[in-house]
Amino acid sequence: xxxxxxxxxxxxxxxxxxxxxxxxxxxxxxxxxxxxxxxxxxxxxxxxxxxxxxxxxxxxxxxxxxxxxxxxxxxxxxxxxxxxxxxxxxxxxxxxxxxxxxxxxxxxxxxxxxxxxxxxxxxxxxxxxxxxxxxxxxxxxxxxxxxxxxxxxxxxxxxxxxxxxxxxxxxxxxxxxxxxxxxxxxxxxxxxxxxxxxxxxxxxxxxxxxxxxxxxxxxxxxxxxxxxxxxxxxxxxxxxxxxxxxxxxxxxxxxxxxxxxxxxxxxxxxxxxxxxxxxxxxxxxxxxxxxxxxxxxxxxxxxxxxxxxxxxxxxxxxxxxxxxxxxxxxxxxxxxxxxxxxxxxxxxxxxxxxxxxxxxxxxxxxxxxxxxxxxxxxxxxxxxxxxxxxxxxxxxxxxxxxxxxxxxxxxxxxxxxxxxxxxxxxxxxxxxxxxxxxxxxxxxxxxxxxxxxxxxxxxxxxxxxxxxxxxxxxxxxxxxxxxxxxxxxxxxxxxxxxxx
Amino acid sequence: xxxxxxxxxxxxxxxxxxxxxxxxxxxxxxxxxxxxxxxxxxxxxxxxxxxxxxxxxxxxxxxxxxxxxxxxxxxxxxxxxxxxxxxxxxxxxxxxxxxxxxxxxxxxxxxxxxxxxxxxxxxxxxxxxxxxxx
Numbered sequence: 001x002x003x004x005x006x007x008x009x010x011x012x013x014x015x016x017x018x019x020x021x022x023x024x025x026x027x028x029x030x031x032x033x034x035x036x037x038x039x040x041x042x043x044x045x046x047x048x049x050x051x052x053x054x055x056x057x058x059x060x061x062x063x064x065x066x067x068x069x070x071x072x073x074x075x076x077x078x079x080x081x082x083x084x085x086x087x088x089x090x091x092x093x094x095x096x097x098x099x100x101x102x103x104x105x106x107x108x109x110x111x112x113x114x115x116x117x118x119x120x121x122x123x124x125x126x127x128x129x130x131x132x133x134x135x136x137x138x139x140x141x142x143x144x145x146x147x148x149x150x151x152x153x154x155x156x157x158x159x160x161x162x163x164x165x166x167x168x169x170x171x172x173x174x175x176x177x178x179x180x181x182x183x184x185x186x187x188x189x190x191x192x193x194x195x196x197x198x199x200x201x202x203x204x205x206x207x208x209x210x211x212x213x214x215x216x217x218x219x220x221x222x223x224x225x226x227x228x229x230x231x232x233x234x235x236x237x238x239x240x241x242x243x244x245x246x247x248x249x250x251x252x253x254x255x256x257x258x259x260x261x262x263x264x265x266x267x268x269x270x271x272x273x274x275x276x277x278x279x280x281x282x283x284x285x286x287x288x289x290x291x292x293x294x295x296x297x298x299x300x301x302x303x304x305x306x307x308x309x310x311x312x313x314x315x316x317x318x319x320x321x322x323x324x325x326x327x328x329x330x331x332x333x334x335x336x337x338x339x340x341x342x343x344x345x346x347x348x349x350x351x352x353x354x355x356x357x358x359x360x361x362x363x364x365x366x367x368x369x370x371x372x373x374x375x376x377x378x379x380x381x382x383x384x385x386x387x388x389x390x391x392x393x394x395x396x397x398x399x400x401x402x403x404x405x406x407x408x409x410x411x412x413x414x415x416x417x418x419x420x421x422x423x424x425x426x427x428x429x430x431x432x433x434x435x436x437x438x439x440x441x442x443x444x445x446x447x448x449x450x451x452x453x454x455x456x457x458x459x460x461x462x463x464x465x466x467x468x469x470x471x472x473x474x475x476x477x478x479x480x481x482x483x484x485x486x487x488x489x490x491x492x493x494x495x496x497x498x499x500x
Numbered sequence: 501x502x503x504x505x506x507x508x509x510x511x512x513x514x515x516x517x518x519x520x521x522x523x524x525x526x527x528x529x530x531x532x533x534x535x536x537x538x539x540x541x542x543x544x545x546x547x548x549x550x551x552x553x554x555x556x557x558x559x560x561x562x563x564x565x566x567x568x569x570x571x572x573x574x575x576x577x578x579x580x581x582x583x584x585x586x587x588x589x590x591x592x593x594x595x596x597x598x599x600x601x602x603x604x605x606x607x608x609x610x611x612x613x614x615x616x617x618x619x620x621x622x623x624x625x626x627x628x629x630x631x632x633x634x
Contacts, residue, residue, distance in 0.1 A: 071546075071549070072545065073545065073546060074546060074549060207583055208548060208582045208583055209548075225583075231582065234549050234582075235549070235582070238578075269581065270581075271581040271582045271583040271584075272581070272583050274579075274581065
């Protein structure tokens with residue numbers, strides 16, 4: 001959008017007051033509270049970056065909790081919310097896409113392709129734009145430019161770390177996969193061939209990215225079209241903007257045209273049928289592997305074989321070490337998992353969080369044995385086909401509907417920021433306008449009674465008439481200052497209300 | 501939608517695969533008939549979340565296409581959807597050639613002419629097609 005507000009970091013306001021702070025550390029010039037806030041922001045960004053790493057140990061029904069990387073940008077969605085939704089099986093996990101798919105492929109051929117898949121799309125060494133900062137040439141660097149530089153360095157650091165972490169996760173996956181295949185030892189989170197085949201045998205194409213995924217994709221709530229989770233998390237509201245011509249209120253006079261409250265932010269439309277407030281539903285396949293289920297290694301199409309309990313000799317065929325590990329995993333969750341029923345959501349989640357705190361993700365993901373549930377394996381393997389599950393369109397508020405606003409709740413704050421920014425800008429423009437008029441007051445009385453005169457009356461409507469004839473510069477300046485502080489106060493109140 | 505003839509051609513650029521050279525034939529029955537209009541199409545990094553950028557390279561007399569070749573078309577702006585494709589976009593542009601919309605103009609003078617003296621405007625469009633779009 002051309003009218004998008006400039007980046008916050010470039011905000012020129014306040015730069016003149018601290019321009020000559022000679023301190024080398026930019027944070028010195030900031031108040032304690034601001035520093036705290038900065039630190040908190042960085043912590044959040046680090047967590048966000050960590051949440052975007054695909055780790056094979058974090059899997060749900062054969063998919064993962066972080067996107068494969070089809071899109072380089074636009075990953076500002078709430079990772080914590082999405083991860084939780086995936087674990088709760090309310091949103092399809094991020095499956096690794098296949099670029100091609102042919103129904104004619106034999107199982108062997110399909111498997112061969114599936115086993116070559118990486119966790120994440122190849123990441124190029126991100127070349128962050130090394131454009132020269134114009135402030136480099138200044139003798140006195142402003143506190144703002146220091147902050148900007150720091151911010152840039154932090155961003156580079158984040159992206160380097162994310163590349164490194166992803167590479168580590170990838171090599172671990174590759175290693176464990178090849179060890180499993182060689183038969184020396186098995187890892188509970190390396191999926192079985194049966195699981196891979198069950199998932200991808202009937203792969204379907206996501207109509208937005210044209211990549212192939214297991215058929216249990218999300219479905220649009222309105223027109224029941226499939227959409228992969230990676231495309232879904234890309235969708236977001238447009239930046240706050242003035243209403244389009246057709247939508248504008250007919251009585252909006254030129255005065256209120258630019259008024260900040262007119263900025264709007266609209267929910268995302270369905271990419272397929274343009275219905276407002278896009279949302280998806282998801283029906284999980286009855287696989288229950290990974291988090292909240294049994295180890296993906298143990299998924300088996302033959303009934304009875306997965307009937308495994310670490311306490312019985314049935315599992316003894318496996319190497320003793322993996323046996324020990326598996327039983328550890330079981331032990332962790334055993335008390336919670338009533339046999340045959342999926343674990344309660346809250347339990348699984350809290351356990352999952354606990355395990356996240358551990359140094360290694362290895363085998364720490366909670367797994368629940370599905371033993372003594374024989375009927376489950378046979379009936380449940382069919383992955384529902386979206387075309388078959390025709391259902392009517394659902395309202396955005398229906399239970400189970402995941403809207404874009406749910407995973408990107410920041411739109412309200414963005415709208416608020418854009419509005420207050422515009423309000424402040426127009427107030428500043430009014431002030432400038434006023435002061436320039438004062439100089440040639442004698443002959444410009446008439447032009448003065450324009451928009452901003454009326455906007456004055458809005459603030460102080462009691463004595464709006466012929467004030468201009470006897471108001472000194474100082475008085476007007478004071479009024480402007482009052483107006484600005486009123487605006488600030490208003491913004492603060494709004495923010496507080498929003499927090500609650 | 502069936503296309504009897506190959507009337508839209510798209511070629512990717514050699515050194516940048518996100519950049520395409522496009523040729524659209526002027527639709528029959530319009531003042532652009534017989535013309536071959538060159539366009540450039542670029543897929544931004546955020547495609548398909550953002551619309552492709554399309555611009556006419558051939559000069560054209562049309563109320564919704566300005567002197568720089570920029571196109572006023574809702575599906576290129578606010579009504580873009582990631583489920584739309586390059587193909588649908590190009591068909592929309594071709595449809596725009598068949599039915600100019602002077603009430604939502606980008607080139608104001610052209611639109612004025614279109615509204616006040618449609619015969620003349622169509623004549624000019626035809627002349628421009630002959631002069632620039634061969």
